[in-house]
Amino acid sequence: MRYAVLGTGIVGRTIAGKLAALGHEVAIGTRDVEVTLARTEPDAYGNPPIAQWLAQHTQVRLLSFADVATFGETVVNTTEGAASLQALEAAGRDNLAGKILIDIANPLDFSAGMPPSLNPVNTDSLGEQIQRTFPELKVVKTLNTMNAAIMVEPSRVTGEHNVFVSGNDTGAKKFVSELLTSFGWPEGSVIDLGDITTARGTEMLLPIWLRLWGALGHADFNFHIQGARTGA
Ligand code: NAP
Secondary structure, X not given: OXXXXXXXXXXXXXXXXXXXXXXXXXXXXXXXXXXXHHOOOOOOOOOOOHHHHHHHOOOOEEEEHHHHHHHOOEEEEOOOXXXXXXXHHHHOHHHHOOOEEEEOOOOEEOOOOOOOEEOOXXXXXXXXXXXXXXXXXXXXXXXXXXXXXXXXXXXXXXXXXXXXXXXXXXXXXXXXXXXXXXHOOOHHHEEEEEOHHHHHXXXXXXXXXHHHHHHHOOOOOOOOOOOOOOOO
16 A cells, blocks of 8 residues: 655654555655755754654655655645645645545644643534545545554553544444554554544644643553444
8 A cells, every 4th residue: 555644744754664664655745846855953852853754664664744644545644734724735626536535643733832732623623624625535634643653552541542543434443443553553443433523532632742741751651441332
């Protein structure tokens, strides 16, 4: 399967690295390949420039958002939440048409400083905004409720814990659930919350996630829903 991962941050790198390790063809998308490759400073979160990461992952290519969307049969959104719609516009409606979009982004709003708030929130979500703006995409929101390392290595957290999926297309959710299984998520750990409006619920876990991160002093934790019996 050919995967397009939109986003050069730690989430994009982590997902792209895992997909490549599983034998998929993977390319990462960015606004401007030349500009991104010319970066020499760590990003806002202290991650080394992506050129260093690409040198260690030679099977993963860096392309423009439009070229990567053309390349990918399935698309993963790991861009900054406030910029995801812009990134998808740059990817190009025609290049995305009919594809599954796995949306991992969170609509964090840093305009009033730390900790960030959410925008949209309560009566809307980024997952819904993307689905409304790009009705030709099959959007599945997932993996946004945990640290990047856990997404592809759930065994970092001991004991049972859960990952959520939200989306309107049953077939797309089944596809994504199988991908999650290939990442190491036991079948029973995947909870299908329902249609894309349920992304409000997982995006609104971020305020508590961020406080837990502060209180625990590390990010190797996740939510476990005691009493959950359902797989997606
Ligand atoms: P990030 O720094 O939030 O996002 C980086 C990406 O956003 C880059 O590819 C960048 O493009 C793109 N971007 C920024 N401004 C843009 C604009 N104006 N137009 C188009 N694209 C723009 O990366 P991250 O920390 O890996 O997080 C990715 C997403 O996952 C976020 O939505 C975050 O909330 C969510 N998330 C993160 C974690 C985590 O563990 N960090 C966990 C769960 C969910 P360029 O490549 O061109 O610079």
